[in-house]
Amino acid sequence: MEARSGRHVRWPLVGLLIAAVVSVACSGGGLADPEGERPAPSGSAASPGPSTTRADSTTSVAEFEQDVADAQAIAERYWAAQFKASGQRFQPVKRITPYQREGEVSCGGQPLPRNNAVYCSRGDFIAYDVRWSVAAFRQVGDAFVFYLLGHEYAHGIQVRLGINYSFTIQQELQADCMAGAYLGDSVRSGALTLAEGDLDEFREGLAAVGDDPDQPWFAEGAHGTAEQRTDSFFRGYEQSLGACDLG
Ligand SMILES: [Zn+2]
Numbered sequence: 001m002e003a004r005s006g007r008h009v010r011w012p013l014v015g016l017l018i019a020a021v022v023s024v025a026c027s028g029g030g031l032a033d034p035e036g037e038r039p040a041p042s043g044s045a046a047s048p049g050p051s052t053t054r055a056d057s058t059t060s061v062a063e064f065e066q067d068v069a070d071a072q073a074i075a076e077r078y079w080a081a082q083f084k085a086s087g088q089r090f091q092p093v094k095r096i097t098p099y100q101r102e103g104e105v106s107c108g109g110q111p112l113p114r115n116n117a118v119y120c121s122r123g124d125f126i127a128y129d130v131r132w133s134v135a136a137f138r139q140v141g142d143a144f145v146f147y148l149l150g151h152e153y154a155h156g157i158q159v160r161l162g163i164n165y166s167f168t169i170q171q172e173l174q175a176d177c178m179a180g181a182y183l184g185d186s187v188r189s190g191a192l193t194l195a196e197g198d199l200d201e202f203r204e205g206l207a208a209v210g211d212d213p214d215q216p217w218f219a220e221g222a223h224g225t226a227e228q229r230t231d232s233f234f235r236g237y238e239q240s241l242g243a244c245d246l247g
Contacts, residue, residue, distance in 0.1 A: 003070050003189050025216040059138050067142045071149035072096055074191050079157055082241065094123065096149070098130035117148055119155035124150045125247050146192075150179035161246060172223040173232040177244035180236030 026107045059074045076092045078160070079121035083090035103111035117128035137145055154175040158164070166169045215222055223229065235243040 003074075006191075055156070061134055063142065064137045064145065066135050066242045067137070067145040067166070068096065068149065071146045072153075073122070073180060074147060074186055075153040077191070078186060083160075090162070092236050093119070093126055093153060095125045097125055097127045097131075100130055117152060119152040119159075121155070121159050124156065126156070128152075146183065147179060150182045151175050154178035154182070163246070165211070167218050167222070168220055169222040169224050169228075173228055174244055174246075175227050176232040176245075177236035178241065180233035180238075181244060182236075184237035185240050206215055 002107075009011055080090045080092070097105055099105040099112065102114050105112045107118060107127070108122035112118060112120075112129075114129050115132040117126070117133065119126050128148075133145075133148070136148075152175075155171070157178060158171065158174065162243055163171075163174070165174070183192065211223055211225055213225065215225075217224075224232065
């Protein structure tokens with residue numbers, strides 16, 4: 001995947017880490033369970049696409065920060081255009097805040113734990129443990145940043161639209177769909193360019209992010225099985241927001 005700026009975005013597949021990361025990348029008031037990082041197998045079965053170079057398999061904090069900024073900019077442009085098209089004013093999420101220590105940032109009086117990323121509806125901000133996120137970025141690939149930001153940003157959009165499902169899983173699967181739509185539509189608009197093999201990498205990556213099969217679907221914190229999450233993401237990716245039940 002290549003951002004319009006010309007930088008390339010890879011998503012090597014490291015399933016276990018993705019599973020840990022996305023299952024804690026949670027929403028709203030619910031500050032997800034701090035599962036922490038799991039050891040992930042090194043290396044990747046995915047070979048770089050033709051327009052992807054090894055040289056840009058970025059690992060520096062500066063590159064990470066640039067990816068966060070790019071993902072934020074693309075998300076803001078995307079959602080601003082969607083709101084404008086339906087005649088509504090769009091307010092971007094107030095800020096995206098890195099933190100390093102437990103309790104350094106709070107959401108509605110609740111200190112954010114290490115190894116997490118959340119959208120906080122009380123303060124309308126996204127916050128992420130920067131060390132944990134950089135570690136995930138280094139192990140998974142930089143496209144992960146675009147997905148993570150897209151998912152958390154979608155929670156901010158849900159709040160703007162007044163969407164509040166009874167069950168966490170509905171909120172989460174919709175956010176996956178919206179993250180898929182933001183990525184798919186950005187590819188269609190040319191804001192992002194996929195390299196050959198990237199779609200398979202998304203698919204394989206998403207297949208790894210599901211809840212445990214014995215997780216009750218109605219449980220607090222449930223995000224959905226691998227199949228549900230993959231279906232939701234690609235419904236949005238392929239069919240855009242019309243497939244995300246935004247009403
Ligand atoms: Zn979430």
